[in-house]
Amino acid sequence: MRADQDRGVAAGEGNSGLSRRKLFELAGLAMATAALPAELAKAQESAGQEKTTQGVSPVMDKLSTYMSEAGSRALPDEVAEKAKQHILDTFAAMISGSELRPGRAAIEFARAYGGKEVATVIAANTVCGPIEAALANGVLAHSDETDDSHGPSRSHPGVSVVPAALAAGEQFGISGTQFLRAVTLGYDIGTRVTMSLGGPGYQAATHRSTHGTAAAFGAGAAAGCAASLNAQQMRFLLDYSAQQTSGVGAWSRDAEHMEKAFLFGGKPAAGGVTAAMLVRSDWTGVDDIFSGPDNFFEAFAPRENGVIKADPSVLVERLGERYEITRTNIKKWTVGSPIQAPLDALAGFFKQRSFGADDVQKVVVRIASDEANTVSNRNMPDICMEHMVAVMLLDKTATFRSVHDKARMKDPAVLRQRAKVQVVADSRIDARRPRREAIVEVTLTDGTQLTEWVRDVRGTAENPMTREEVVAKARDLITPVLGAATCSALIEKVVGLEGLKDVRELRPALQRS
Numbered sequence: 001m002r003a004d005q006d007r008g009v010a011a012g013e014g015n016s017g018l019s020r021r022k023l024f025e026l027a028g029l030a031m032a033t034a035a036l037p038a039e040l041a042k043a044q045e046s047a048g049q050e051k052t053t054q055g056v057s058p059v060m061d062k063l064s065t066y067m068s069e070a071g072s073r074a075l076p077d078e079v080a081e082k083a084k085q086h087i088l089d090t091f092a093a094m095i096s097g098s099e100l101r102p103g104r105a106a107i108e109f110a111r112a113y114g115g116k117e118v119a120t121v122i123a124a125n126t127v128c129g130p131i132e133a134a135l136a137n138g139v140l141a142h143s144d145e146t147d148d149s150h151g152p153s154r155s156h157p158g159v160s161v162v163p164a165a166l167a168a169g170e171q172f173g174i175s176g177t178q179f180l181r182a183v184t185l186g187y188d189i190g191t192r193v194t195m196s197l198g199g200p201g202y203q204a205a206t207h208r209s210t211h212g213t214a215a216a217f218g219a220g221a222a223a224g225c226a227a228s229l230n231a232q233q234m235r236f237l238l239d240y241s242a243q244q245t246s247g248v249g250a251w252s253r254d255a256e257h258m259e260k261a262f263l264f265g266g267k268p269a270a271g272g273v274t275a276a277m278l279v280r281s282d283w284t285g286v287d288d289i290f291s292g293p294d295n296f297f298e299a300f301a302p303r304e305n306g307v308i309k310a311d312p313s314v315l316v317e318r319l320g321e322r323y324e325i326t327r328t329n330i331k332k333w334t335v336g337s338p339i340q341a342p343l344d345a346l347a348g349f350f351k352q353r354s355f356g357a358d359d360v361q362k363v364v365v366r367i368a369s370d371e372a373n374t375v376s377n378r379n380m381p382d383i384c385m386e387h388m389v390a391v392m393l394l395d396k397t398a399t400f401r402s403v404h405d406k407a408r409m410k411d412p413a414v415l416r417q418r419a420k421v422q423v424v425a426d427s428r429i430d431a432r433r434p435r436r437e438a439i440v441e442v443t444l445t446d447g448t449q450l451t452e453w454v455r456d457v458r459g460t461a462e463n464p465m466t467r468e469e470v471v472a473k474a475r476d477l478i479t480p481v482l483g484a485a486t487c488s489a490l491i492e493k494v495v496g497l498e499g500l501k502d503v504r505e506l507r508p509a510l511q512r513s
Contacts, residue, residue, distance in 0.1 A: 060235060060288040062316045063189075067221055068231040070185040071178050079323045080498075083184045085470045086148055088494045089330050090141055090158035091122065091510065096334075096400055096477035097143030098123035102258040106139035106266065119167040120507045123481055127507075130167040134219075134273045137163035138265030143257060144404070145382045146334040146477065147265075150324060151434035151460075153191035154200040155214035157328055159265030161186030164219035164272040168226035169503040171277070176493075176500030182225035186272075187325040190218020196314035197301050200434045203249050204370070205302035205309075211264045212247020213300070219272025220244075227276040232287075239285035240275035242296045244268070255379055290315065329436070330459045330470060334400045334477070336383035338371035341438035341454040346392045349442055349450045357393040357417050359444050365389060366426035366439035376423040381406050390417035400477055436460065467495075482512065 056064075075083065097103035103123070110121045115129025121136050128136075141147055141159035148158045165182040168174075174182070194202060194214040203210045220241035224234055247263045254260045279285075289296050290312055301310035333343045342365045349355075365385060367375075378384040381391075382403045391408070392398055394417060408414050429437050436457050442450040456463035465473075471491055478487040490509035493500065500506070 056235065056288045057291045057312075059312050059316055060238075060290055061231075062319070064231045064234040064238070066316070066319050067185060067189065067224060067234040067237075068229060070181050071174075071225045071228055073181065073320075075181060075184060076323075079184060079326060080180055081467070082323075082326050083180050084494055084497060085330065085465075085467060086158055086187075086325055086328060087162055087180075087183060087497070088474050088491065089146075089148055089470055090162040091490065091494065092474040092477040093142070093144060093146040093159070094122040094137055094140040094163075095481050095510075096146060097140040097261075098481060100143040100404065101256060102261045103140045103143035105258065106136040106143070106261075110136040119170045120504075120510055122510045123512060125512050130171040130277070131270050131273050133170075134163045134167035134223075135266040135270035137166065138219075138267070138269035139258075139261040140265075142261040142265040144334060144400075145336045146331060146400070148328050148330050149337050150187070150191050150214075150328045151436065152199050152327065153194035153214050153324075154203065154210040154434060155191060155194055155218075156211055156264050157187045157190055157214065157218050157324070159261075160215035160219040160268040160272065161190065161222045163265065163269040164276075165222040165226055166503065166506075167269070167273050168223035168276050170507075171273075172227055173502050173504065174226050174228075176497035176503055176505075178226065179500075179503045180497050182222045184323060184325050185225045186218040186222030187328060188319065188323060189221035190214040190216070191324040191328075192315050192317070192319075193217040196311050197297075198309060200370075202302060206300070207249045208300065209247030209249055209251055209263060211251070212268065213245050215264060215268035216245040216271060217241045219268045220275045221272075223272040223276035224279070227280045229276065229279060233279045235287050235289075236279045236283065236285040237275050239287075239289040240278060240283075241272065242289045244271040244275065245296075245300065252374060257380060327461045329457070329461065330465055330473075332458045332465060332469070332473070333398050333403075334382065335388055335398060335403050336375050337436050338367055338375045338438075339383070339385055339388050340457045340459070341367070341436055342385065342389060342440050343392055343398055344457055345438065345440035345452040345454050346389065346442075347397070348452055349440075350396050352450065353448075355444060357390075359446070360393055360417070360420060360442060361445045362441075362443040363389055363393070363421045364424060364441040365421065366424045366429060366441075367437075368429040368433050369425040369427075370433070371429075371436075372423055372425040379409075381409055384409070385423050386418045386421040387414065389421045390414045393417045393420075482509075486513070 107124045110128050110132050111126050113132050115132045117127040119130040119133030121133050138160055147156050149156050161183055169179045191214055194210045220237050224237040251260045251263050297310045301308045333340055375383050375385040381387050391402055437455050439453045459465045493506055493509055
């Protein structure tokens with residue numbers, strides 16, 4: 001479902017102004033001399049945003065209470081199943097990422113930095129402190145473009161949430177069931193924070209990273225659940241998560257995927273574990289970081305003509321009814337998200353008729369403007385649209401090995417096919433954002449034209465992969481690194497997480513022997 005169709009408060013409801021007195025009553029999202037937009041005022045009124053007697057807004061009260069109860073709250077069966085799939089997919093991303101430069105650097109960091117032997121460093125033989133392990137595993141998870149993504153918030157939840165939940169879970173010896181619930185909570189909280197700021201448009205408006213912002217709160221929530229924090233402690237946790245929120249859009253200029261892995265996964269995972277451990281050891285903080293003077297929205301929300309553009313009610317919108325992990329995409333192909341739809345289209349063309357790369361005269365790929373800026377003519381193979389289309393034409397598939405073969409970017413055979421590929425920013429696809437859609441047009445040398453508008457990419461909520469497909473992807477990524485037996489053991493443990501009395505039981509299946 002599109003994000004703008006799934007908002008609980010309709011834009012444009014109400015157009016009355018705010019008095020000075022009312023402004024302070026409605027959570028202090030602007031100073032007394034500022035005016036909040038009518039949409040935000042209406043949303044606050046609808047959410048009952050006046051202060052409680054404890055000085056905490058109803059939104060924060062509902063949010064922190066929900067978070068504190070998440071560890072003991074049963075998940076619907078379909079949500080638990082989805083969570084297992086995302087955990088397995090993220091573990092697979094970490095393990096395959098250990099073979100890439102950012103992953104190798106993360107493992108070396110953990111080995112050199114050390115710390116008390118508490119938490120697992122995945123795809124290594126190292127055990128270290130939970131904060132260091134969370135950082136290393138977060139970088140491992142996004143060393144590649146293999147991990148999951150959430151369109152409405154423009155974030156990659158798994159790479160920060162799963163490492164934070166695992167490291168904190170090992171610190172506190174939680175069960176597999178609580179681990180599942182902690183991960184699910186992380187997806188719910190982090191994504192809602194970014195959506196409350198406007199979703200994908202937040203980065204364009206502020207130059208801050210949607211990915212870093214969502215990850216800071218998602219990792220914090222997951223670690224807080226693993227630490228079994230109460231409602232008051234969860235409010236402090238959110239405060240410390242806000243203080244650790246960082247990241248600017250310059251990550252897109254990272255040519256090695258290392259800074260990107262740090263921002264999307266490593267830093268927020270470590271920060272989330274840090275926040276949970278500090279609060280659990282009786283650190284205090286601000287009771288409601290989302291309202292009052294100098295609150296999170298005043299600091300981070302976009303502004304239009306000096307007016308804050310944010311909707312705090314999104315933080316609790318359908319909380320406990322709509323689980324964001326069910327709206328998070330698992331990638332079929334181990335490439336950047338904007339390249340998924342074009343590869344789906346080409347795979348479909350190959351099924352329609354038999355043709356080879358030399359039978360292709362031209363390929364036009366139409367994607368959204370922001371996506372074109374991200375993936376057109378990049379120097380990393382797994383996020384270069386033209387290169388990946390060329391590889392797909394030659395190989396008729398895209399494997400983990402082929403999408404990371406950087407030397408192949410200079411292969412004359414690949415370059416000949418790449419010259420046929422044109423990437424076009426298309427306003428029709430812009431109108432469909434944050435959905436990952438594409439129009440692919442292939443012209444063959446005999447004049448035949450093949451056209452496909454891919455609206456529901458395989459692996460999205462609208463066209464989900466089955467458990468069997470997710471397991472097959474995981475085997476392809478894990479077996480070359482850890483071996484078939486260890487891979488099978490890990491799959492069995494993740495599928496049966498409810499049977500684990502202690503999440504540390506995962507360790508033998510996550511590390512090299």
